[in-house]
Amino acid sequence: MFRKRNSNSTCPASLNVTIVAGYLITLGTFSTAQENSETQLEQAISSGQPLEHVPVMPQPAARLELRYSAPAIQQLQQPHGFNSVQVNIASNNMNIVDDAANEPSIAVNPVTGQQIVIGWRQFDSISSGFREAGVAFSSDAGSSWTYPGDIDPGVFRSDPVLAADSNGVFYYASLQVIGNDLSEQFFTSADGGASWSSPVEAFGGDKLWFALNDTGGSGDGHIYSAWNTAGNPFFPATFNRSTNRAQSFQTPLEIPQRPILGTAAVGPDGELYVVGRGAGTQLWLLRSDNADNPLETPVFNQVTAIDMGGIIRIGANINPAGLLGQLWVAVDHSNTINRGNVYVLASLDPPGTDPLDVLLIRSEDNGVSFSDPLRVNDDPPGNNAWQWFGTLSVAPNGRVDVIWYDTRNDPSSNTSQLFYSYSMDAGRNFLPNNAASPAFDQSLGYPTQNKLGDYIDMKSDMGGAHIAYAATFNGEQDVYYLYAEPTLLEDFFTDGFESPATNQ
Numbered sequence: 001m002f003r004k005r006n007s008n009s010t011c012p013a014s015l016n017v018t019i020v021a022g023y024l025i026t027l028g029t030f031s032t033a034q035e036n037s038e039t040q041l042e043q044a045i046s047s048g049q050p051l052e053h054v055p056v057m058p059q060p061a062a063r064l065e066l067r068y069s070a071p072a073i074q075q076l077q078q079p080h081g082f083n084s085v086q087v088n089i090a091s092n093n094m095n096i097v098d099d100a101a102n103e104p105s106i107a108v109n110p111v112t113g114q115q116i117v118i119g120w121r122q123f124d125s126i127s128s129g130f131r132e133a134g135v136a137f138s139s140d141a142g143s144s145w146t147y148p149g150d151i152d153p154g155v156f157r158s159d160p161v162l163a164a165d166s167n168g169v170f171y172y173a174s175l176q177v178i179g180n181d182l183s184e185q186f187f188t189s190a191d192g193g194a195s196w197s198s199p200v201e202a203f204g205g206d207k208l209w210f211a212l213n214d215t216g217g218s219g220d221g222h223i224y225s226a227w228n229t230a231g232n233p234f235f236p237a238t239f240n241r242s243t244n245r246a247q248s249f250q251t252p253l254e255i256p257q258r259p260i261l262g263t264a265a266v267g268p269d270g271e272l273y274v275v276g277r278g279a280g281t282q283l284w285l286l287r288s289d290n291a292d293n294p295l296e297t298p299v300f301n302q303v304t305a306i307d308m309g310g311i312i313r314i315g316a317n318i319n320p321a322g323l324l325g326q327l328w329v330a331v332d333h334s335n336t337i338n339r340g341n342v343y344v345l346a347s348l349d350p351p352g353t354d355p356l357d358v359l360l361i362r363s364e365d366n367g368v369s370f371s372d373p374l375r376v377n378d379d380p381p382g383n384n385a386w387q388w389f390g391t392l393s394v395a396p397n398g399r400v401d402v403i404w405y406d407t408r409n410d411p412s413s414n415t416s417q418l419f420y421s422y423s424m425d426a427g428r429n430f431l432p433n434n435a436a437s438p439a440f441d442q443s444l445g446y447p448t449q450n451k452l453g454d455y456i457d458m459k460s461d462m463g464g465a466h467i468a469y470a471a472t473f474n475g476e477q478d479v480y481y482l483y484a485e486p487t488l489l490e491d492f493f494t495d496g497f498e499s500p501a502t503n504q
């Protein structure tokens with residue numbers, strides 16, 4: 001069943017795709033109906049409803065082997081070598097038609113750099129909300145991909161999160177259902193994503209994220225999970241740990257401010273950060289300095305209220321049933337003066353009419369204090385474009401990579417493009433933003449859940465950023481891989497790092 005494809009060389013080597021912008025309907029700002037939808041979803045989240053609901057009668061759709069019939073758009077070429085490749089494809093390189101694949105997460109084997117795994121939510125039919133744990137792997141640094149079928153096929157799963165440890169073992173966290181409760185299981189793969197372990201119970205709940213300590217130092221291999229207060233059978237506990245590489249997970253803990261809709265990250269000395277939204281609109285960054293000690297219960301000894309210059313929005317028309325992005329935290333592991341720097345980034349609603357910008361803050365004192373917010377997107381302030389699904393990763397040399405979906409080139413906001421930028425000066429300035437994908441209609445191909453998932457994902461290495469994102473280039477939701485190489489932009493932007501990037 002788990003075949004290794006030689007390459008995708010049988011596909012068109014260069015298929016330039018032009019996406020024509022759709023209807024030029026002026027949306028104005030928000031209709032009353034949209035405001036109601038957004039308000040209702042926000043109220044639902046705040047009152048204890050999960051983002052993910054199990055269909056009333058979850059029925060597996062027909063198996064995918066029966067249903068592929070269209071050539072996959074294998075190569076999506078953009079200027080400067082930003083070429084995406086579809087990963088949710090059948091074994092004959094065909095696109096699986098009439099499915100939906102979204103909410104991808106990505107991991108890279110740090111030992112070889114050649115093995116990459118992407119997980120996503122696989123809906124075999126968009127007439128259902130039923131979804132499974134999609135997974136594809138590459139053994140050649142992302143040039144070709146194999147989708148061998150879903151992990152644990154036939155079982156309802158959502159909210160995938162992936163990482164790899166310092167030994168090159170891959171971890172796949174998956175939301176599952178026990179009775180009426182959402183909780184989490186982990187799968188592991190020691191062969192680059194070709195085969196997976198049985199599930200391990202991990203407590204958890206809706207909208208989980210986890211950080212894995214891959215420092216090789218204190219706490220190496222520890223896994224730290226944080227999840228929502230809603231869709232959570234362990235409330236008010238929203239956090240736990242594994243100290244044995246996901247063989248088992250410790251009893252969940254309640255943590256300060258119960259941050260939700262965020263992520264977690266490990267610093268170079270094994271320090272742990274968790275970011276998220278607490279009560280109301282307040283955003284919080286927590287730090288634990290003892291989580292790397294397996295003999296102690298983790299304590300969050302630093303609790304910092306952060307101001308990012310905007311607030312989280314949920315369920316706006318651009319992604320009606322979902323987040324517009326989650327809060328990201330990442331730490332500099334380089335051997336430079338910036339080692340240990342903490343970055344927090346999100347797509348947030350700034351004051352004024354503009355609905356969403358990508359905003360970044362930086363800490364040089366382990367999360368005690370932060371810089372003023374920096375607007376990463378460089379379209380004119382107040383442009384009223386949506387910069388959504390803002391996503392952050394820091395490379396081993398300290399380069400700060402940022403991606404997001406951007407409607408700036410479509411005044412109707414009916415289409416988005418993946419954008420990429422990066423900073424080589426610790427997040428003080430970013431290079432001019434680069435459109436890294438063709439435009440796509442973000443509203444195409446919803447399953448019976450009106451969203452393109454709740455996030456996309458990225459993992460940086462020295463040479464670039466490994467990106468997994470969902471888009472509708474086939475007229476339906478599919479998952480794509482892109483390796484964004486900063487050197488390509490250096491050549492293009494001849495002024496290099498000296499050029500003024502974004503407003504500081």
Ligand SMILES: [Ca+2]
Nearest residue numbers: 096097099478
């Ligand atoms: Ca498809």
Ligand SMILES: [Ca+2]
Nearest residue numbers: 051052159454
């Ligand atoms: Ca989700």
Ligand SMILES: [Ca+2]
Nearest residue numbers: 350352353354
């Ligand atoms: Ca605003």
Ligand SMILES: [Ca+2]
Nearest residue numbers: 354356357385
């Ligand atoms: Ca904006």
